[in-house]
Amino acid sequence: MRLNAAGVEDSRLDAELLMAFAAGVTRERLIATTIAIDDGLRERYARLIDKRVARMPLAYIVGRREFYSIDLEVTPEVLIPRPETETLVTTALTFIKERKALRVIDLGTGSGAIALAIAAVERNTQIVATDVSAAAIAVAARNAIRVGVAARVEFRRADCWTVIDSGEAIGRFDLIVSNPPYVRDAEIASLAPEIRDYEPRAALAGGPDGLDLYRRIALDATIHLTPGGSLMVEVGEGQATEVATIFRAAGLGEIITVVNDLAGIPRVVVARRS
Ligand SMILES: C[S@@+](CC[C@H](N)C(=O)[O-])C[C@H]1O[C@@H](n2cnc3c(N)ncnc32)[C@H](O)[C@@H]1O
Structure with a gap:
């Protein structure tokens, strides 16, 4: 065959x-x-x-992928949402329920997977979803309409915390979520062809140690978090301890927890502001 x-x-x-x-x-x-x-x-x-x-990924060929029970359009401009990212969504939804978090930001939204999965479940939540890629924002905005949550999700083009879409500066949130690019630059060449040759480099490359964007997110996170707010990020295998260290160094160390994915791999690092 x-x-x-x-x-x-x-x-x-x-x-x-x-x-x-x-x-x-x-x-x-x-x-x-x-x-x-x-x-x-x-x-x-x-x-x-x-x-x-x-070796084009199946999701790009058929143009769609299911994520957290929502059906998303995917194009080669966006990362194909991964099952392990559902752990971040579940962790975020638990926090939102407990704390009645009303304002949420998803940094590096790609297809919109995380932001739209949250919006589909939590109907009282206002979500801002950002990406550095204009093409990704366009796909995510179509997905918001497809999922029926467009009225509750605002899309902004931004380089981490810096807006590129010339609107207002990014404000403060009860919850910051992100699944940033976290592959070490040198590792990209050895990824499966489906990923290496087709998925956007901006969605994969996390700098020499894979942690560039975690540092940038953490640096200004306290400015963008309301008191009692939380920052939660997906991490690659073996990165949880280093990301927790980055968060502590940025003054986010009060309570840090790590959540495993369904395969038992430490997958989400959660920091809380007092
Ligand atoms: C790993 S993908 C995650 C996409 C989606 N959130 C998901 O979980 O399926 C990372 C996303 O971050 C975006 N990104 C990369 N660098 C960024 C930056 N400096 N500022 C904002 N977004 C960035 C990429 O364009 C990509 O869409």
């Missing part, structure tokens, strides 16, 4: 999903029923397989 030969993991599942996409049916329907394969379908399927053989 061509996908196997090209080194694609889960090649059978991908083949089924691509056939379903080409036929305009769900995978479940494809498996449960018999569909007529005509020349048009065969041709469409072959073109999709060509893309996957070239």
Whole structure:
């Protein structure tokens, strides 16, 4: 099979999903029923397989990905939302429920995954979602409409805390969430082709030690947090201790906790302001 030969993991599942996409049916329907394969379908399927053989991620080929039960458009301008990022959403939702956090900012929103998942559950929350990439903001704004939460999410183009969209400065929030780029620059070359060759570099590259953006976020976080507010970030494997150290050095050390993802990997670092 061509996908196997090209080194694609889960090649059978991908083949089924691509056939379903080409036929305009769900995978479940494809498996449960018999569909007529005509020349048009065969041709469409072959073109999709060509893309996957070239190691384009399935989500970019079909243009969508489900995240925290919301259906998101994804394009090569945005990171494909990862299952482990749902840990940050769950942690944020728990804080919002406990503290009645009303103002939330998502720094580096990409497809809008985190901001929109929160907005879809917490209907009293006002969310600001930022990204340095104008193309990502455009995708995220379409996703806000798609998910039905556009009235409660404001998009801002910003380089970390510095606005680029010439609006008001970024204000203060009860909760700051972020899944920043955290791959060490030197590691990018050894990533799987799906990531290395297709996902935006700005969504991956975190500087020489992968921690550049954590430092920048932490530096001004206290200015942007209301008293009792919280900063919570996703981290890469093995980065939790270093990120906690960065937070402490920035005066965010009062209470720091780490939350594991479903695989047991320390995934979210949470700092609280008194
Ligand atoms: C790892 S991706 C996360 C995307 C999305 N939040 C998610 O979890 O799927 C990081 C995002 O941060 C954005 N980004 C990178 N550097 C940034 C900066 N200096 N200021 C704001 N956003 C930045 C990238 O464009 C990218 O969309």
